[in-house]
Amino acid sequence: MKNLGLNEIRKEFLEFFREKEHNIIKSFPLIPMDDDSLLLINAGMAPLKKYFTGELKMPGNRAASSQRCIRTADIDSVGITQRHGTFFEMLGNFSFGNYFKEDAITWAWEFLTERMEIPEEILWVSVYEEDEEAYSIWKDKIGVPEDRIVRLGKADNFWELEEGPCGPCSEIHVDRGVENGCGDPNCKPGCDCDRFLEVWNLVFTQFNKDADGTYTPLKHPNIDTGMGLERITMVMENADNIFEINLVKDIIHKIEEISGVQYKTDSKKDISIRIIADHVRAMTFLVYDGIIPSNEGRGYVLRRIIRRASRHGKLLGIKDNFLPEVVDKVMEIYNMEYPELLEDKERITKIISSEESKFQETIDQGLSILEDLIDDAKKANHDYIKSEDAFKLYDTYGFPIDLTVEILKENSLNVNLDEFKNLLEEQRERSRSSRQSGNVGWANEKNDYLINLKESNFVGYDNTYAKSKVDMILKEGALVDSLLAGEEGIIVTETTPFYGEGGGQIGDTGIIKSKTSLIDVFDTKKNKNNGIYHFVSVKEGKINVGDDVELQVDVDRRRDITKNHTATHLLHKALRDVLGNHVHQAGSYVGPDRLRFDITHFETISKEDLLKVQNIVNEAISRALPVEKQNMTLKESEEYGAVGLFEDKYKDIVRVVSIGDKFSVELCGGCHVENIAEIQMLKIVSESSVAAGVRRIEAITGRKVYEVLKEDENLLNELSDELKSEKKDLTSKVKDMHLELKALEKELAKLEEKDSLKGSDDILKHVQETSGIKFIAHKVNDMSVDNLRALGDNLKDKLQSGVVVLANISGDKINFLSAVSKDLAGKTISAGNVVKEVAKITGGNGGGRPDFAMAGGKDIDKVDEALSSVKSIIESLIK
Known part of the structure; x- marks a missing residue:
């Protein structure tokens, strides 16, 4: 066998399939693109689904890649066993209706035996028990002896889902020797022992499975192969497990250097070292691909991995932050294939260091409390701790429940997770209830009339006035024919210029008039169908279903809202320019008096960076850039470069708001100015934390900025008079007073200390x-x-x-x-x-x-x- 390491094997594999006229694809990011079925990329074929289905075409219809992957289903086994990992690379070659079994089998054998020089006599293959074609290719064309070809059933050698494309597969195994086996003289692939290591799986997608279980042959069958890069490296380096290949050993040596603990001297500490070595690779690539720690979804996967690694560092006796040092090592050893990691080093290490620091703040107190709970449980001869105590640890001290479970498991204890989830849901329900408004609490998403409301004819993008007819009136959740003076309710009209709250923009207010009534609209909302409904209070007369009405939006209020909404787009662009492309919108509020913009970011935004952001926005405003709104297909918007909220589910036709010559391009259904000069000016008034990994910026525009500047001027004048100082000298005056106060406080402290010692x-x-x-x-x-x-x-x-x-x-x-x-x-x-x-x-x-x-x-x-x-x-x- 050739003496090759992981980086060399990857290079050889891709070069081999380049020679076989495959398109060599660089690893896709770990975040799936246009695929809501996956949280993270977990296999080489996952980013290529649209090529397999025919939605996208590739020259030659064949490809090969080394795809980075994350799998967390077995995270609790990582480090404990020597074969489980969360991060790995999957080598694969793919045919999208081009070649099929014979070429796939021939090339796999050629790569292993000729390029890798693995002796043929230690290679075994398995095939699906009914796949005579694959069996024949292995036996007659490749020449594998029949006693080294194993027929296995569906559980082992047939790939399928509930319905859709599927097919048999053939696996190539390496015989690691009888010393790794179970002792059975008839041991072969399919046995659960460690003798036969499966290194390459060749999937022959040749059927379509219907809902009733019928298998129909595909006109253009596909090939999807996968070979774990770490596993084949084990074979080439004759290593016992994935943690003992040279690349991972280099990471382990770094952990040994930081901790002072030598690997393979203490079985418990070996587990911690393996967990760190695995998790640090996963976190490096997760952060590089734009994920930041949070409490849900991909962000929670990252947070859990960082916290788990940090906690195992403590078990090794490491007191301070250490993960960035190990991350540096990961970047160094992966530099051959991923030089971009080092280019993004500062951001990656900052995010990981920030999360580790946050965890350090809570871990010590949480561990101390948990240790007491464990001691109490053992003294009482219990094999559990109360779910209420685990919830308090999570809710009050921010101690992760998965870490609680892991530590309890190490102490042969458990906690009732169902009860924990119930407590968590009760807390969320209390939080939701506390946010319900009093007077219109019945008008929520559970009201059937509002749920089923069809799309309204909204004319408010171009008009603030419209004529229409009353379609529906609701009072206290029930349909009524009319509302009288002094009564409140909801009115639905066929056409409306009122914007219903959505996309962060609050609902319009204004008036509705009929021949017999004057009505105040104090809020407007819409349902998921874009059915718009008006919250109203009847000021005069009586309004009836079927009445002709005039609807007039409060124009000044709407104008202030549009200024703030367009300003959020400018702010988003400026934040990405200053902080980096990892910044994404995480929520917003657009009202007439202010705007609030939440972003994904891992640390406090410095005053200097906030000033840069503010300057970029105001510089753009001064250039009087036009704002264009146009409808296009979702695909056209992607090609146009539009940015949209990842969580949003857009229709086939979307509205794209562009500022200037693509200064900012976003998907948005809100109301905007015609030219950003209308915004006049933006001023950032605060920056704060909303949640871990989410920062909140509040800002004002237009008239509000002028009001604040006037208030600031008045305040400066008052201070100047009070301190008897010119405005330009106020800073030095306050500094002098502060120094004098500090000196007095110091003297007072000395006197108090002297008094306390008496x-x-x-x-x-x-x-x-x-x-x-x-x-x-x-x-x-x-x-x-x-x-x-x-x-x-x-x-x-x-x-x-x-x-x-x-x-x-x-x-x-x-x-x-x-x-x-x-x-x-x-x-x-x-x-x-x-x-x-x-x-x-x-x-x-x-x-x-x-x-x-x-x-x-x-x-x-x-x-x-x-x-x-x-x-x-x-x-x-x-x-």
Whole structure:
């Protein structure tokens, strides 16, 4: 066999099929394109479905690729077994109605035996038991001895779904030797032992399976093959498993270097090292492909992988962030095929480091609480922890439920996940209920009349006034014939210029008039069919079903809304220009007074970058670019370069809003200005976090900016008068005052500390002793944390050898402090353990170093009991 590593094998494979006139396709991103059936790409053929179905054509109708893939179904087995991984590359060659079995089999054999120089005698093949054609090709054309061709049933050698294209397959196996087998002299492919390693699966898609189970031959059968790159590398390097191929070994060496733990010296730590080595490759490519950590979908897969790797780093004794260092190693060793990783290094490492840091903030506290729950369960001889406790860990401390389950499993414990899901749903329902409006709560998506409402004739893009007829009136959820003065309800008309809330843009307001009534429209909404309905309050007269009416939108309000809506498109473009193409819209609100724009981004946006974004938008506004709206097919919009929300389900015909010469092109059903000069100006007023991986920007435009500038000017004038300083000198004036204040605060702190230490001699009069250890347990009131620390250190020094425990009560808060002298700390007793047990008595928790630790408490009534327990706690903790 040739001595080739993973990168060399990939190169050889692609070159081999280039010579066989295949189109060599670079790996697609891990995010499926135009395929809602997949969360992530999990096989080489997954991105090529449209070529197999004939929707897309390729020159020569044949291709080959090395496709990066993610599979998380067996994530809990990664690291524990030596063959499961979340990240891998799949080598594959494909025929879209071009060649079939004979060529696929011949080329596979040629590549393995001639290019890879694998001895023929260690190769076995399996075929579907009814596939005589494949059996004959292997036996008569390739010359594989009959005793090395194994017939297997549907479960092993037939690929199919419930219905659709399907067919038999043939697998090539490598005999790894009897020493890896089960001992059965008749052992062969199909056995569950480790002797025969399946390296290449050739799928012959030759049938279409109907819903009734009928198999109809396809006119143009296809070939879909898959060979795991890591698996064939195992064979070529004679490695025992996927973690011991040289490329992964290089990653493991980096983990060894960071952790100080040597691989294959401790079976438990080996699991952690393998998990990190696998997960760090997965996270690198997931982030490169535009995924950022979040609480759902692809983002949650990434978040789980990062947090799982980070936690196993802790199990290896790594205290600080370490994943970016290992990611750097991944980029280095994959540089041959993926040089773009290094080009995007800063963004990738920033996202991973940011997520690891966030997890570090919650992990320690969560682990401490979970350890207590585990201890309590074991003491009570339970094999579980309560679902309520697991939910509190998740809801209050942000501790992932999958991590809870994993740690419980390591301790032979479990939790009822069904109960956990019920608690989660109850919380979501409470959240939804709290958002329901009072007066029109009945007018939600559960109202059948509104659900079934057909599409309205909306004329509001070009008009703010229209005439129509009343089709339907609802009052408190029921159909009625009329509404009287003083009553509220919903009115549906055949035609309307009122925009129904959607795409982040709020609904229009205005008036409806008939010969007998004057009606205030205070909101407008629409259903999924684009049926528009108006929330109304009758001011005068009576409105009836069938009445002719005039509908007038509040023009000034609509104008302000359109300014803000078009501004969100400008903002989106500017944010992508400044922060990168990973930025995507994650939600928006467009009202008359402000706009809110949520984006996918992994860290706080700096003031400098926000200013750059604001300048780009205002520079565009100053160029008075026209805004064009046009309808086209979804495919035409893609070719035109339109951007749309990934989650949106668009119709065949979509509305595209373009600003200037493609400065911004987006799919959008909202209302917009004719020229962006109408926006006048944009000012960003805030940037904040909505959720992990999602940032929120709020901004104002037009008249609102002018109002804010006037307010700012007035404020500056007031400050200037108050501080008796010119406006240009205000900054230096405030700095001087701040320095003076800091000096006064410092002096005051010294006086307070001195005052707090006055009573230390009195406290020392109450020294107690147990088991030869002196200790102080004392209560104080209303001390700052710094002064409490100073008093603890002072008492410890005066005590010389012993333990100090202080309880500080300030309002309804309790702080505990424990300090242990140097001769005892960590040798005889630990301050962290002492304060933890003391705080527990008041329902609190905490911990810290062997010589100094702090904790919080909850029940003030139990502080005296906690201090009285110090003696027994010391006795129980003495080593």
